Amino acid sequence: MRPAALLRSDKGLGTPGTDRKKAKPAVSPVIDDRKDHFVVRNGVRCAGVHLIVDLYDARHLDNIDRIDEALRRAVAAAGATLLHIHLHHFEPNGGVSGVAVLAESHISIHTWPEANYAALDVFMCGDAKPEACIPVLREAFKPNRIVVGEHLRGQGT
């Protein structure tokens, strides 16, 4: 059974409070929960690798359970650490917007089921493997076309 049931919002668009997690203050040994140390990619030192992923002619884009599962699988495939996941289901078109916040940065998704299009970002630092998310997304959403661009964020920092 899923740990969090669907929440129904009657107002929906109020002023949300900030949902925060703060690591335990240092008492005895400090544990660094951050896993986004700088990486070297293609010989370039950078803060992280950011994949811009566009899915065209894709399926299941209004299925929030499938999207939830796909994001979790993508996180696992990349060897990343999930801190928080939030998905919002829009009506009446069924589109979903949401994000998985990671110890290594984030994965975001926005879907337009009426256009069979989804825009994802896979931003990962440290030892995580962002490219390992792509086969998971392909399997979950069966796009006829997938376009992946890469940014090396924070070069020269």
Added chain:
Amino acid sequence: MRPAALLRSDKGLGTPGTDRKKAKPAVSPVIDDRKDHFVVRNGVRCAGVHLIVDLYDARHLDNIDRIDEALRRAVAAAGATLLHIHLHHFEPNGGVSGVAVLAESHISIHTWPEANYAALDVFMCGDAKPEACIPVLREAFKPNRIVVGEHLRGQGT
């Protein structure tokens, strides 16, 4: 007073449940809470405008309250609608990772205070003005250098 106090997590990196908001099912008039209809930018029809924003030699990047306020101000400046905000404060370096999920897509932030660097994404659709976030970020974090790239997501959909 802030509506949400800091949450202390003793385990931190467990398996988070999905935090979801589902709009109220259609009963009487259906209200479409989605505001990310397709836009035309520079003559190109697309699903949304995605700004890749890198702040170099920036300040206050370990100040979670300032980051929270900056994101909220950026959302307001853009004329966007905040659905959910989540910020994670890392220790011991004080970096912050988080996201504001919007009716028009999202703003994400990852900061590396030790490098005075922050990576933000401002992804907005519909009538929101993503470029209006830039002066807010400049004011909040005082970067000596700011690099903004633009992607038109979902062209041709």
